[in-house]
Amino acid sequence: MIRIALIPGDGIGPEVVHEAERVLSACVSVGLADLQLESFPHGADHYLSTGETLSDQTFSRIRDEFDAVLLGAVGDARVPDGRHARDILLGLRFRLDLFVNYRPARLRLAELSPLRAADETPIDFVIFRENTEGLYTGAGRVDSEGTADERAVSEAIATRTGVERIVRAAFEHARISGKERVTLGDKANAVPHVYGLWRRVFEEVAREYADIESEMRYVDALAMQLVREPGRFDVIVTSNLLGDILSDLAAELIGGMGLAPSANLNPGLHALYEPVHGSAPDMVGTGTANPMAAILSAALLLRNGGFGEAAARIDAAVDAALRAGIRTPDVRGGSTTSEVGTWIAQRIQE
Numbered sequence: 370m371i372r373i374a375l376i377p378g379d380g381i382g383p384e385v386v387h388e389a390e391r392v393l394s395a396c397v398s399v400g401l402a403d404l405q406l407e408s409f410p411h412g413a414d415h416y417l418s419t420g421e422t423l424s425d426q427t428f429s430r431i432r433d434e435f436d437a438v439l440l441g442a443v444g445d446a447r448v449p450d451g452r453h454a455r456d457i458l459l460g461l462r463f464r465l466d467l468f469v470n471y472r473p474a475r476l477r478l479a480e481l482s483p484l485r486a487a488d489e490t491p492i493d494f495v496i497f498r499e500n501t502e503g504l505y506t507g508a509g510r511v512d513s514e515g516t517a518d519e520r521a522v523s524e525a526i527a528t529r530t531g532v533e534r535i536v537r538a539a540f541e542h543a544r545i546s547g548k549e550r551v552t553l554g555d556k557a558n559a560v561p562h563v564y565g566l567w568r569r570v571f572e573e574v575a576r577e578y579a580d581i582e583s584e585m586r587y588v589d590a591l592a593m594q595l596v597r598e599p600g601r602f603d604v605i606v607t608s609n610l611l612g613d614i615l616s617d618l619a620a621e622l623i624g625g626m627g628l629a630p631s632a633n634l635n636p637g638l639h640a641l642y643e644p645v646h647g648s649a650p651d652m653v654g655t656g657t658a659n660p661m662a663a664i665l666s667a668a669l670l671l672r673n674g675g676f677g678e679a680a681a682r683i684d685a686a687v688d689a690a691l692r693a694g695i696r697t698p699d700v701r702g703g704s705t706t707s708e709v710g711t712w713i714a715q716r717i718q719e
C-alpha cells in the first residue's frame with residue numbers, strides 16, 4: 370500500500386490533481402494498486418487565510434506518515450514574493466532532501482513536436498536535475514538596498530557529495546534502463562568553481578560506468594543541440610537552475626508543458642511528484658488545463674511505488690487518448706480537462 374499526500378495547491382493545480390485522483394482511483398478499482406489518499410489544503414488560499422505556508426507539524430506528518438506527495442502547482446499573484454510556493458515546494462524538496470528531480474521527455478505523438486524532423490529519431494530522454502543545491506539554496510545577500518551602490522549576491526552551492534549523488538543516480542538510471550549515453554550540462558567555461566567541481570566529479574563517476582558513454586556539454590550548446598538533434602540524448606544530468614531551464618525546453622520538444630511529468634526523489638526514502646507546469650492562473654475554470662502531466666506524474670509515483678502494471682496502463686491510456694484526439698487545446702484538441710481525465714480513467718477500467 371502507498372500512502373499519498375495530495376497537495377492540489379493553486380491555480381489549475383486542483384483541476385489537474387482531481388483528474389489524476391480519478392485515474393488513481395481507476396487503478397485501485399481494477400485491483401492494480403493499493404493506495405491511501407489524503408488531501409492537504411496548503412497553497413495560496415490557505416496561506417492568506419491562516420498565515421501558514423507549511424507548518425512544521427504538517428511537514429512532520431508528510432515526512433513520517435506518507436510514502437509520496439502528489440502536488441498540483443503552487444504560485445498565485447496574491448502572494449507576489451511567492452513565499453508560500455517556496456516554503457511548500459522548495460521546502461519539501463530541501464527538507465526531505467529530494468535530491469533527484471527526474472524529468473522525462475518522450476515524444477508520444479510526432480505531430481505534437483514543433484521540430485521539423487521530429488519524426489526521424491524518437492525523442493526519449495530524461496533530465497536528472499540536481500534538486501537541493503546550486504542557486505536554489507537561498508544563500509546570498511543584498512547590500513545597500515535601494516542605493517546606487519546596491520549589490521546583490523546569490524551563491525551557487527555545489528558540494529562533492531551533492532554532485533556525486535545526482536551524477537551517480539543518472540548513470541545508475543542509464544544502466545538499469547539500458548540507455549547508452551549520459552550527458553553533463555554545465556557552464557564550466559564561465560562559472561569555473563562550481564562547474565569545475567561538476568566536471569571533475571562527472572569524469573570520476575563516468576569511469577565507473579565504462580559501459581555507458583559519457584560527454585560534457587556547455588549548457589548553451591546543449592540547448593542548441595537539444596533543438597537540433599533531440600533524439601541523440603538519453604540521460605542529461607545538470608544543476609538545479611540549468612535543469613529548471615532545460616526541462617521547460619524539453620517539455621516543449623515533446624508537445625508542451627501539459628505533457629511533462631516529474632518526480633522529486635530521495636530514492637528509497639521520500640518522493641514528491643508534480644507536473645513540470647505551473648499554476649497557470651489565467652486558465653483556471655476554463656476547462657482547458659491539460660491533466661496529462663499530472664496523470665503521468667501519478668504514473669511515475671505508481672511505478673516507483675511498486676505498481677508497475679498500473680503505471681504502464683496509465684502510460685498506454687495517455688498515448689491512446691492522444692492518438693484518439695482526446696486532447697485539451699494546448700495539444701491541439703477540443704476536449705476539456707475533465708473529459709480527458711474521464712476518458713483515461715475509463716480506458717484503464719476496460
Ligand code: IPM
Pocket residue numbers: 443444454458459613645
Ligand atoms: C519547477 C518550478 C519551480 C522551480 C519554481 C515554482 C520554484 O519552476 O518545478 O520547475 O524553479 O524549481
Ligand code: MN
Pocket residue numbers: 613614617645
Ligand atoms: Mn521550472
